[in-house]
Amino acid sequence: MLEYRAEIALWALSGVLPLIMLAVWRDSNGAATAGLSGAQLSHYFVAAFVVRQFSVVWLIHVFEEDALQGRLSPYLLQPVQPLWRYVAAHLAEQATRVPFVAVMLAALAVLQPSLLWIPSLSQLVLGVLAILGAFALRFLLQTILTMLCFWSERAAALDRLALIPYLFLSGLVAPLQAFPPAIRRLADCTPFPSMVAFPAQLLAGEAVDVIDGFARLALWCAVLLPISLVLWKLGVRRYGAMGA
Amino acid sequence: MLPSAGPIVRATGLCKSFRVAHKQPGLAGTVQHLLHRRYRRVEAVRDLSFVIEPGEMVGFLGPNGAGKTTTLKMLSGLIHPSAGQLEVAGCLPQRRQERFLQQITLVMGNRQQLIWDLPPLDSLRVNAAVYGIDEAEARRRIATLAEMLELGEELHRPVRKLSLGQRMKAELLAALLHNPAVLFLDEPTLGLDVNAQARVRDFLADYNRRTGATVLLTSHYMGDITALCDRVLLIHQGELFHDGPLEALTSRLAPCRQVRLELQQSVPAEAFRPYGELETHHGHHVQLLIPRERLTDQVAALLANFPVVDLEVSDPPVEELIGALFRSAGAER
Numbered sequence: 001m002l003e004y005r006a007e008i009a010l011w012a013l014s015g016v017l018p019l020i021m022l023a024v025w026r027d028s029n030g031a032a033t034a035g036l037s038g039a040q041l042s043h044y045f046v047a048a049f050v051v052r053q054f055s056v057v058w059l060i061h062v063f064e065e066d067a068l069q070g071r072l073s074p075y076l077l078q079p080v081q082p083l084w085r086y087v088a089a090h091l092a093e094q095a096t097r098v099p100f101v102a103v104m105l106a107a108l109a110v111l112q113p114s115l116l117w118i119p120s121l122s123q124l125v126l127g128v129l130a131i132l133g134a135f136a137l138r139f140l141l142q143t144i145l146t147m148l149c150f151w152s153e154r155a156a157a158l159d160r161l162a163l164i165p166y167l168f169l170s171g172l173v174a175p176l177q178a179f180p181p182a183i184r185r186l187a188d189c190t191p192f193p194s195m196v197a198f199p200a201q202l203l204a205g206e207a208v209d210v211i212d213g214f215a216r217l218a219l220w221c222a223v224l225l226p227i228s229l230v231l232w233k234l235g236v237r238r239y240g241a242m243g244a
Numbered sequence: 245m246l247p248s249a250g251p252i253v254r255a256t257g258l259c260k261s262f263r264v265a266h267k268q269p270g271l272a273g274t275v276q277h278l279l280h281r282r283y284r285r286v287e288a289v290r291d292l293s294f295v296i297e298p299g300e301m302v303g304f305l306g307p308n309g310a311g312k313t314t315t316l317k318m319l320s321g322l323i324h325p326s327a328g329q330l331e332v333a334g335c336l337p338q339r340r341q342e343r344f345l346q347q348i349t350l351v352m353g354n355r356q357q358l359i360w361d362l363p364p365l366d367s368l369r370v371n372a373a374v375y376g377i378d379e380a381e382a383r384r385r386i387a388t389l390a391e392m393l394e395l396g397e398e399l400h401r402p403v404r405k406l407s408l409g410q411r412m413k414a415e416l417l418a419a420l421l422h423n424p425a426v427l428f429l430d431e432p433t434l435g436l437d438v439n440a441q442a443r444v445r446d447f448l449a450d451y452n453r454r455t456g457a458t459v460l461l462t463s464h465y466m467g468d469i470t471a472l473c474d475r476v477l478l479i480h481q482g483e484l485f486h487d488g489p490l491e492a493l494t495s496r497l498a499p500c501r502q503v504r505l506e507l508q509q510s511v512p513a514e515a516f517r518p519y520g521e522l523e524t525h526h527g528h529h530v531q532l533l534i535p536r537e538r539l540t541d542q543v544a545a546l547l548a549n550f551p552v553v554d555l556e557v558s559d560p561p562v563e564e565l566i567g568a569l570f571r572s573a574g575a576e577r
Contacts, residue, residue: 070352073317073322073350073352074350074356074357075357076321076322076340077320077321077322077340077345077348077349077350078345078371078374078375079342079345079346079374079375079376080374237324239322239323
């Protein structure tokens with residue numbers, strides 16, 4: 001099982017983009033332009049790193065493989081919606097990440113103690129809830145793309161396309177305050193800020209409208225859930241149990 | 245366990261066709277495929293009708309590509325029929341309602357539901373939760389099935405470390421944990437050695453006896469069919485060619501029976517011509533093919549007219565008969 005733990009550790013390591021972005025931003029005037037202090041910028045990106053670690057969704061890649069190889073067939077023959085299996089697999093993987101993320105944060109605390117802070121209990125509780133919401137939202141959004149696997153044998157490629165708006169509009173590569181007002185308005189019309197910026201700001205202790213943030217999360221989930229279910233129903237009719 | 249009286253599986257005019265993209269080889273073919281894709285329709289199953297009564301063990305035979313697996317997928321609700329009606333355990337399979345899924349199972353010899361990196365027991369616990377079986381009951385069922393399948397410490401080893409035979413038995417255990425009333429088995433002994441095949445066969449016969457479950461089985465090993473199934477459905481060229489006992493299929497495929505005679509003294513070959521088709525004639529040994537309807541009369545006449553020491557009447561092996569039928573189907577395609 002050592003290989004699997006190592007794999008999870010490598011996946012966790014591969015999610016250090018926000019920390020790289022922090023290094024880039026610390027040496028520029030961007031933080032000041034965005035109205036953030038150095039500490040606020042650090043806390044935001046470290047929080048974004050944690051959010052990213054626990055909201056990673058890889059559904060489309062395994063689902064595409066399962067559909068093509070016929071592994072979906074036994075799941076379809078069990079009296080439980082097969083997507084729950086994937087939700088469970090994601091949650092299990094997130095639980096496995098906890099010690100690795102803890103080790104990485106501990107390393108940061110030793111090397112750069114100024115980057116870390118101790119969030120209040122309310123920040124922590126709300127932050128964790130927002131991360132769970134961000135995961136749910138990302139899972140639903142990817143479910144919609146994943147359902148295209150029933151129509152195309154290479155739907156996973158579409159996820160690469162969706163990665164671009166996710167990277168820029170979620171606040172993963174830059175705090176949304178750093179973007180021009182027009183881009184921020186555009187971002188606000190999408191579910192992406194709820195996937196990183198909102199939970200990261202909550203965790204980092206920034207002043208955010210908590211009710212508005214959670215309402216947006218709930219609204220986007222309410223929009224994406226029925227679309228996912230309809231696409232599932234239509235798609236599964238097309239399932240040819242290829243390879244099975 | 246059985247839902248109602250009457251057939252547990254009823255298929256009427258079942259059809260399934262697929263639209264398949266048709267591409268010519270080479271670069272030109274690829275470009276043409278990209279710009280102007282051409283499709284052709286493949287009729288996998290055509291107008292298939294049959295019923296299966298509760299508790300029956302039925303063999304499903306046919307050459308590769310005859311539509312056996314497609315039919316099993318339709319029966320288990322994995323794919324929707326293009327036309328025709330289907331009812332399994334009182335339900336429409338394609339709706340995959342919980343009541344239906346609780347009553348059926350599909351085992352595919354080349355596919356697995358066990359989690360590869362974990363021991364089978366972990367997958368079994370997941371299955372028990374999925375089917376709403378409480379822990380004590382799940383333990384009891386696992387113990388019973390494991391004993392029938394002769395599985396012990398294998399249930400604690402990661403699936404990837406098990407042999408093919410052990411894996412297949414663990415797959416069967418996982419597929420039967422919810423006590424299904426209808427088993428669809430697609431090549432359950434595929435790739436197994438002779439001993440493992442025999443153990444799986446014994447288990448299936450035992451399971452059918454103990455639970456009264458209905459079994460529809462496809463296999464390329466005639467041994468599976470002859471050992472387990474009193475009735476066979478044979479698909480030939482996409483349609484149902486035979487539905488009945490295996491012996492009746494033999495009669496149909498082999499209208500003549502083989503009669504071997506051992507004589508006290510040599511008799512010229514010409515003397516046997518009026519009795520049937522002379523296959524071989526070596527001194528005291530003669531082999532004839534005699535039409536079934538004339539068999540009794542002709543055997544009586546042979547015994548009366550020749551100095552017969554020994555006489556044996558037999559059918560050609562069923563594997564050879566069905567093999568010949570499949571080969572002729574292949575040649576026609």
